[in-house]
Amino acid sequence: MTSELCSILGCDIPLISAPLGGATGPEMTAAVSEAGGFGTIPLWRGGVEFVREGIAKVQALSPRNFAVNLNMEFTGRDEILACADAGVHAVSLFWGLKPEMIETAKSAGLVVLVSVGNAREAKIAADAGADLIVAQGWEAGGHVWGQVTTMGLIPAVVDAVSVPVVAAGGISDGRAMAAALMLGASGVWVGTRFLASKEATIHPEYRQKILDASETDTHWAAELYDGNWRKAPHRALWNDTASTWENEGSQPSGKRPGEGDIIGHQANGDPVLRYQSYTPAPGATGDIGAMSLWAGQGVSQVKKVQCSAEIVREIYDDAMECIRNGAARAG
Numbered sequence: 001m002t003s004e005l006c007s008i009l010g011c012d013i014p015l016i017s018a019p020l021g022g023a024t025g026p027e028m029t030a031a032v033s034e035a036g037g038f039g040t041i042p043l044w045r046g047g048v049e050f051v052r053e054g055i056a057k058v059q060a061l062s063p064r065n066f067a068v069n070l071n072m073e074f075t076g077r078d079e080i081l082a083c084a085d086a087g088v089h090a091v092s093l094f095w096g097l098k099p100e101m102i103e104t105a106k107s108a109g110l111v112v113l114v115s116v117g118n119a120r121e122a123k124i125a126a127d128a129g130a131d132l133i134v135a136q137g138w139e140a141g142g143h144v145w146g147q148v149t150t151m152g153l154i155p156a157v158v159d160a161v162s163v164p165v166v167a168a169g170g171i172s173d174g175r176a177m178a179a180a181l182m183l184g185a186s187g188v189w190v191g192t193r194f195l196a197s198k199e200a201t202i203h204p205e206y207r208q209k210i211l212d213a214s215e216t217d218t219h220w221a222a223e224l225y226d227g228n229w230r231k232a233p234h235r236a237l238w239n240d241t242a243s244t245w246e247n248e249g250s251q252p253s254g255k256r257p258g259e260g261d262i263i264g265h266q267a268n269g270d271p272v273l274r275y276q277s278y279t280p281a282p283g284a285t286g287d288i289g290a291m292s293l294w295a296g297q298g299v300s301q302v303k304k305v306q307c308s309a310e311i312v313r314e315i316y317d318d319a320m321e322c323i324r325n326g327a328a329r330a331g
């Protein structure tokens with residue numbers, strides 16, 4: 001299946017690996033693009049030099065197109081221009097809606113993807129020049145911008161804009177991809193499923209919890225895990241941190257039980273505090289299960305560890321089979 005989305009991105013399969021802060025490294029991005037999908041890499045946490053280095057690492061692994069993911073709250077013109085200077089094909093902008101950043105990226109010659117949570121935002125982004133709209137449903141893992149479910153969001157966004165729409169949130173297998181295409185999406189943006197990829201840079205205990213989790217094992221909070229990114233709603237696996245916080249009245253930052261406790265350490269020795277927004281990485285120590293274990297409601301479809309390339313192929317082949325013959329039960 002080729003589509004307008006594939007020709008805009010220069011890929012063969014309309015499946016984009018979602019940027020997963022702390023979990024997506026250059027290996028995952030390159031592997032997805034090499035498999036015919038479209039890889040993204042989040043590079044918004046370390047300034048312009050970090051952007052340049054991250055891009056060079058992906059380019060050293062694959063000549064195929066990919067997108068750099070930038071958070072509109074923490075990055076701006078300099079990061080966008082660094083992407084254009086390095087010859088990157090696309091940027092994916094998320095968290096906030098800044099038409100001026102979309103316009104800067106377009107003027108610099110980049111293909112622009114913008115993540116939104118409702119149809120009104122989609123229209124603003126498209127009017128500012130976005131080439132593709134990523135509509136992120138509330139089921140999604142990690143930081144979640146809107147509060148509309150994927151099922152309600154995709155048709156509303158598709159009807160609001162004339163550019164292709166990419167469906168995100170709860171898409172973990174071929175059946176969900178087929179459903180998103182039926183709702184009018186031109187492609188899908190898959191996050192939680194790639195946490196179980198061999199390339200994901202996450203702690204083995206976190207990966208195992210993803211494999212073991214069911215659809216009822218995640219929770220959405222307006223503000224729980226923070227640190228230097230405040231008031232940013234998110235979805236993660238239930239754990240002791242979240243249930244104790246909720247049982248004790250869901251108090252705001254500054255009044256939460258055990259706030260400031262050191263619950264572990266990163267591989268470089270830096271402490272991990274309770275309620276810190278931190279994706280547990282290999283080499284982290286301590287109470288991994290009490291950390292921010294980002295995951296979406298599609299986690300119940302994540303059952304095995306695979307190479308990223310296999311995940312791309314399997315979801316796509318199963319989706320095409322569903323469209324031809326109807327959906328089957330999983331596995």
Ligand SMILES: Cc1cc2nc3c(=O)[nH]c(=O)nc-3n(C[C@H](O)[C@H](O)[C@H](O)COP(=O)(O)O)c2cc1C
Binds near residue numbers: 136139190193
């Ligand atoms: C571990 C993790 C980290 C994430 N980090 C980012 C990020 O840095 N930038 C971004 O745009 N979205 C981020 N997200 C959201 C994903 O890009 C995507 O919207 C979401 O995973 C899609 O829903 P799904 O998890 O149900 O597939 C993250 C999600 C997860 C699970």
